[in-house]
Amino acid sequence: MTASAEPMPPTAQVRIDHESAVHLAATVARDTALRCGLDGASPDRAAAVASELASNLHKHARDGVCYVQPLPLGRGLEIAAVDRGPGMADLSRCLADGYTTTGTLGTGLGAVRRVATDFVVRSHVGHGTAASARIAAGAHTASAGVGSVCLPADGETACGDACAVRDTDAGRTGIVVDGLGHGEPAARAAHTALRTFDSTCALPLPEIMQALHRALRHTRGAAIGLLRLLPGRAEFCGVGNIRMCLVSADAPLQRQESRPGVVGWNLPTPQVRTTPVEAGRLVVLHSDGIEARWAHSPPPAMLRLPAELLPVALAHRHRRSRDDATALTLTVPR
Template identity: 55%
Template sequence: MTPASAGGTLHVPIDHHSAVQTAADQARALAWQCRMPGALPDQAAVLASELASNISKHAYDGAVFLQPSPLERGLDVIAVDQGPGIGDIGLSLTDGFSTTRTLGAGLGAVHRIATAFTIRSDAGHGTLAHAQLRAPHAPRPPADVGALCLPADGQTACGDGYALAEHDDVRTGLVIDGLGHGPDAAEATQRALRTFHSCSDAPLPDIISALHRALRHTRGAAAAAIRTAAGTAEYCGVGNIRAAVLTPQGVHRQLTGDAGIVGYHHPRTVSRTFALPRHARVVLYTDGIDPRWTHTPSTVQLRLPPTLLAASLVHTRRRSRDDATVLVLGPHPGTP
């Protein structure tokens, strides 16, 4: 089990039947940490238990990811596997349906309990499921945003991080990769995230400059900011955080930051503005994700919703000896 840093992602490999209980216990504990009221912590445990149990019974190479939802408006329980897939998703969501002679609660219970539930399954590509839980009357997290952020194996502090801000019809995202990993990298990243939230509506080059000033007495970091509005995007970055624009047809565009280290050597950054094709998604990811995924993304990945896409990349392309973050911004609600 990989621990989650503040606001990060908890990773529970489902490699033994005992991991089902571990996933349930960790989901309940995270819900308590998020101060979810009433029966919601127990409901979070049920979601994690049922999704983990499905992996344990029917699949292999699976994991459950647990985290606060983007903008901390709920709790995400995400399950991924490399199993045979589900032949009839609609039938599997029916209470009482079972292929293993059990009570058949499974996905039907998840669908009933979750505030929102998304599932994709494909023969040869396994199954991805995202159950979101939030308190009554809590603001709805943006459905077109997905992110996961994990520390390197053996680390309790994550040197990566991401942030998201919304101003009217404009969305601004930031991904930070503190140099190295561990507590010193995490300190630089947390300082950068606090700085971002104080100036998230500024021009993107000004945001990067503000981060540079804030990180002068830290280890330093790579940083990339993305801003999306209807049909357009703007990118600005320093260091080795990469960006890819995906459409259902393939990789439409790739971008990298300018050479430098935020907090040490800050080149004059210039943002790049470009049109976003219809149904395009922008993916920002740190070097804990193998960039070769952009060479041959599967047709399944190209059509995944943002949260499931982020989970797929982390599960299949993560370099476990480094911190890893993926932020996906889907088509803006105002895109024609």
Template identity: 50%
Template sequence: MTQPLTSPTTLVPSDHHRAVQLAAATSRAHALQAGLPGSVADQAAALASELAGHLAQHAKDGAHYIQPLPTGSGPEILAADHGPGTAPLQRCLADGPATPGPLGAGLGTACGIAAELMVRTQAHVATLICARFALSRQPRPAGQDAGLICLPADGETNCGDAGAIAEDHRMRTAIVIDGLGHGPSAAEAAQAALHAFHRQANRPLPDLLQALHQELRHTRGAAVALLRLHHDHADYCSVGNIRALALSPRGVDHHLTGQPG
């Protein structure tokens, strides 16, 4: 079977008249692909339409990033802009669809239909709204969040990068893949590594890296980084030009770099 060469993230800029319709249709498609019922898919589409309409009306340089959650539980809608910022959040998040002010209408309703909703805003700078949909409305445990955005370079149709997360009750393993070069050949290498990762994600990291190496022998090759989180420590290994940063409220705590290869 031919591996898909598309990016998991769909970028919908709010710079054209079809942005509202496209954001809604894309969000609904991602929800259905995740196995969510039609009613939830319709709610995801309605929220994406609401956010896209406000971006077009009130903000500049706005865009939607619509993608499956890396754990596969549902879709995520990220709305980002360089606009005026929202009205005070308590007023924005009031019940009902008619709260006045930029990006205010509908956010109260969004709290009721999204499994998770996060808003970050700074007046006269920018606003970021993240809505997630899932079968279960139970919030994830604190500290267990994860996100992933993967887009092709400007001017490219195929994305030579890929990433994924696999988890069980003991640990969480993440992979970042950078297919060498660009275009379809880089995308094919990235997808080959991604599928090999999903088949063997629970193996020890050195063994997993060797398995990926074997899988990539007949492709252009890729730089790969693997991170495994346990409850009390983390393991990391990589080959190639992928950089990992460990962040805390103080800033960058650690730089994790790989070996050339």
């Protein structure tokens, strides 16, 4: 089982609206790498990757944002960049070392791909570009096929939302928590939920939910969604304002709502909904800080994004800035 007693810090968001923001993104990436326990040259590698991605946003894009966060699985960090720029008509050419459109040395995306443990990028002309560079403690990352974002409401430093993914013999299991309200009291509820999830994540989903309910009785409570992926099926158990969506570029998007209630205060009888799913499809869990309307008629370009990129794309385009916002994406195993 992959687990951690400490909750992940929330995602750091750096808007690239000025040249000085490039340096800020690099600083945030280096600091996050150190908080994630990376040593040696890794913090400097993280800073270099963030600098390159942020510099591209500053030079070529509009409404560009860098998101810096710990990996959803394993030790390491992720630096993601999303924009509403013109997009790249020839992505493979832009990834080649030495390619430049601005008269610079042209290290850019080719260097990012070389330095990062994993690098994923998608670009659509007229829609913009999304990229994720991950730097792991080892030669490989355990987070392939998993993506997340967890942002506090504007003006808050503590985040009342939280998410986690754990691998056990019972299957890959994810949780999204939305503590009631905002700020420190909501964050304490969310962190309590994650600690309980760490010790119960191999149990059946209803038993996990009941354990969470007991643990949250002395907090302000939370909305919680639990997701377990197994070959050929997805199991969902939710209470409150957490939604689940099955995403595919080739099939209609399927949505499931949680049951009304508050974990820790008034828990309905936990129910598991099992849905047949094909290998390779994405399943999204998100709090109500991500607008539900994103799933009504999403553009085809968004439906084609891999798990590593979909959460940050949702946050970039559909986040409610006055609320904590979390999205977690898992890929159905083969």
